[in-house]
Amino acid sequence: MDRNISIIRRLDWTVIFLWGLMMVLGWLNIYAAVYNEEHSSIIDFSQRYGKQMAWILLAVVLAVLILVTDNKLYYFFSWLFYGVFLFLLMMVLVIGKDINGARSWFDIGPFSIQPSEFAKFATGLALASFLASRHQQLNSFTNMIKAVLIFMIPAGLISLQPDMGSALTFCAFFLVLFREGMSLYVFLSAVLMIAIFLLSLLVGNIAVATGLAVLAIIALWILFNRSVAFVAAAVILLSTAISFVVGRYIFNLGPTPIIIMTVVLSGLVFLYFFFRKKMNSLMVVYAFLAGSIFYLFTVDYVFHNVLEEHQQTRINILIGLEKDPYGKGYNLNQSKISIGSGGVLGKGYLNGTQTKFKFVPEQSTDFIFCTVGEEWGFLGSLVVIGLFVWLMIRLIIMAERQRTLFVRAYGYAVASIIFLHFFINIGMTIGLVPVIGIPLPFFSYGGSSLWGFTLLLFIFLRLDASRSEYLG
């Protein structure tokens, strides 16, 4: 009894308040998105708001259940959870229900469960457990790789469904690694790798290779001096010119072999400088550049030759290259119109014309923020963003007050996942981020997403409530 009372007292009620408020606001907006005069009853289980009401009540039950469990459970069984969810992610590829060409759902009677939404907490626990056991020794290459693999394996399985949006959110765990000591360079490299991949699809290999070369020259300028950068630039330009003339007119080669020739040719020149002038750092920059270009062509090759056409299409849609059913940019355009037409104060609750006439697709799920923007205006959007920032910063403060690395790392995992969903989801509705179909935590319609986030959050609340006990 004492223990239970102390848990209630130690619970972070701010977070619980934010969680409850977000669910209520989310529900109000789902009601507005689905609303029409024929179905105005609040409790109507044929409508999404009726179902969401049920999901919310079940989420509260789930939250209470988590709070009454033993906190040690999550530490000692973190790998078990992880194993179970890896298994489920594999199973869903085999026996999952095919919806729109993706096997992401288990069909259980009248319900569909999306295991990828629940895999996040299990992955967070496993990663936290791993980091706790290694005491921040992420400077070791093996530890680093292992840590990355912990969340890249589930992400890979999810991308096979294929659900690239959900898989992408696992990149949030890089933030946890960064907090726990991942080298700044590795962190930036990871960011660069993702950027190169997306850019190569968006603007093409040659543009990206050129950009990388310019980046390398700027790096040389900053790291050394103008003359080194100048020499390097001259070498690169000259070898490009030679490779182009020789490759194009003598051997009749395509752009890819010409770029490779350039890299090799300039590499030989740099090798000369490296040995004669002892310019070691020049070689580091060159190695970095060559490595990036090699990586660039590898992903390009994998993308065009290893991935199947529908997977390519999905990635292209993901980064906004392919048309959606209504024509290129239709969704985004409609979404921006509805948010933009909200003005400062919004059109008022249930008065949104854009949402009412269903111009925006996926209004109650991925594009729920449109309803917020249209009916509640800039002020409403500000409030919602404010609530998320409050929640995330609160979570970071809570994570930092932990006595154990395990709970802290898990706390960061929770904050990071919410952060990525928050930024990508709102960002895509206003055209800052390509359209990636992932839900807005606690707002979007859907049981799997709501329970997944509730589970993620309340396990942290439960661990935080026992922060005086020593774990791991």
Place this chain on the structure above:
Amino acid sequence: MKDRFVNRRYFITGLIIVAASVLVIKLFFIQVIDETYRISAENNAHRYVTQFPARGLIYDRNGKLLVYNQAAYDLMVIPGQTESFDTVHLSSLLGITVESFRERMKVARGFSKYTPSVFLKMLSSENYALLQEELYRYPGFFVQTRTLRKYVEPIASHVLGYVGEVDDKIIKSDQYYKSGDYIGVSGIEKSYETELRGEKGVTIYLVDVHNRIKGSYAEGKYDTVAVPGKDLYSTIDGDLQRYGEALMANKSGSIVAIEPSTGEILALVSAPNYDPSLLVGRIRSDNFTKLQADTLNPLFNRALMASYPPGSTFKMMTGMVGLQEGAINPSTRFSCSMGYHAGSLTIGCHSHSSPLDLANAISNSCNSYFCNTFRYTLESSKYSGAPEAYDYWRGYVTAFGFGSRLGVDLPGELNGNIPTHAYFDRYYGKDRWKALMIISMAIGQGEVGATPIQMANMTAAIANRGYFYTPHIIRSIGPGGTSAEPFRVRHDTGISQENIESVIKGMEMAVNGGAGGTAHIAALDSITICGKTGTAQNPHGKAHSVFVAFAPKENPRIAIAVYVENAGAGATIAAPVASLMIEKYLTGKVKRTDRESYIMNLEIRPDGQKH
């Protein structure tokens, strides 16, 4: 616990704040500063107006138009976009009652609040003209143009078929069709639906809150253009078809005429027929109900969908198999004493000289001859017994296109019936049946069933001296094309040319002389017609008159099968009809006007039926 990286919390917190600020700044721009979104929202009611393609036209073999299109106007409604309006006035504009108006509105609302549904189909052009001027007062209503079929003359209804509105089942199974769309229901309209329908296009308009079109959305970037349906060039000869229908007036039955060298159907008449324009537009459903209730069944395409016992016209088949199998030769003679007698079995025959050879037996239509031929064929020492021999016999017959549908490019074709070995096994016990038990098949009675088009096809195969092309009704999709692949495959029957010539000799004699020829009535001065009469037994009343023929004898240009129901023996009605058709087609003009008007004015109806 020593934590070297504790300061990274500030980096991460900073990242969150920066990211949130970026979102806020962007939101500030699009929500507070930029007015264009507000303006586009006002113009943002999109209306998707389907552009219906014109249905493909249908021409006859000489390039004369048979079917074309006329414009029709459907009033559409999006219930979610309507505002309060003067119901009484709008009802009067449309020429419907207020009650009917309310009922239609209820139906539309029940279907969907946000997607357009058909409110009133096929407005008259007067109502459309009235409405057009005032439509702007009625937000949520708009007019959609469709095309309806129009016929140059009231012929070939069974060939052309008709279009009807799609039902729920079709809408569910085929994404192309939306409620209110039309689809080919029978005839060419059905079998060439995908070619005729074209592709729908869509124009997206921006409409303001008053339902006024503000222009096309995104300068028409997302619009698609309707692709008109392909024009079809039919094998039908319009003149011959019209003539055939006139000959069959006030009678029941059918005429199928085929060009033997190609398998092209020159005329396909099913009587009684109906005016195809009765099944177009708002009058369609009333007329359809009436036609369906007609006891003479004018909607039924007898040429393809009626299976009759072919009667004596089947004797050529029996003869050809007998020759090919070596059971008889052209000079084999069988005697006939008013019929075929075997034990207690007797199949009667009429009075004619006896014995006869093959050609004379065909010419005289001797039952005894072909019963003998059939029995010798099935009791040949080559085979273990009649059941085994029957398999070979059936093989020849099916090679002529009997027993299963030919694969004509018109819907609803029947298989006809040539019983299988297994059928007789079931009936008599395994292999416990003999030629005599099924002897009536020899003369096209008993279990044999064939459609008029199968009989015409057999005649075409005889005319070709041993092969046929599957009969078809479309020779080209779009101008200058060829017929579909299946219609360019030559089907060989396995009967030698020499044996077929022997049979043709009999058919020639039947029409053009020789003692006891049964079809002298069909003879023409200028052209050698080869033909054979038949009488199809009818359990419901008077027998059907049947005649098959082709002409000229050398290089035949037309093969024809004529069925006239309840007209008695083949020579009486069917033979003159076939002869007139051949004369019309080959000479372009019928000289025998007396006979022509006699046939045209003759009325034959089933016993006890008045029309």
